[in-house]
Amino acid sequence: DIVMTQSPDSLAVSLGERATINCKSSQGVLYSSNNKNYLAWYQQKPGQPPKLLIYWASTRESGVPDRFSGSGSGTDFTLTISSLQAEDVAVYYCQQYYTIPITFGQGTRLEIK
């Protein structure tokens, strides 16, 4: 199984500041035939199901604010929130869908400083 490891486990950032969450996979998730990284990012608020933010490592889902961006390739990925808003308080998960079983990172809790 591909192990997804996120860092940090929790993060406190001031409103308007940048938040950065890292995700490392135990093996590469780049499919060479289409040059796509099979990596997604989800946001989960308390009592709600996860919400897709980013897929193919860097493609923003429709309706997601452009302050959210994804980057990286191979085994190392980053989710960046350029200017933190109060409504961004949540737990964030990376997920690989390169191979079965699909696996998630352990989650990163983002709070306001």
Next chain:
Amino acid sequence: QVQLVQSAAEVKKPGASVKVSCKASGYSFTNYYIHWVRQAPGQGLEWMGWINPDSGGTNYAQKFQGRVTMTRDMSISTAYMELSRLRSDDTAVYYCARARGDYVVFWGQGALVTVSS
């Protein structure tokens, strides 16, 4: 709009089985895989498997092989996940989620399954 409406919360005794339903609307049910993901209280997300609503084909995480069965009823656009031989550590919110190609986009509201004697 795409909607996935799941069945209500359930309380089960250890050793029993539970069957969670997921009714889809707003799209063609047979065109997109349905995944099942669970989340124990205060914990992260754990993928259980998927079902192809068109063919009925399934792919389960090895951890759940032999205990999980995913089915569908195309006539009512509903997917089901049945988990047997329940243990206390199966207490979790069970989500169904619809894929778009290779990744999951739309999620149901979740169904809490509590396993307690």
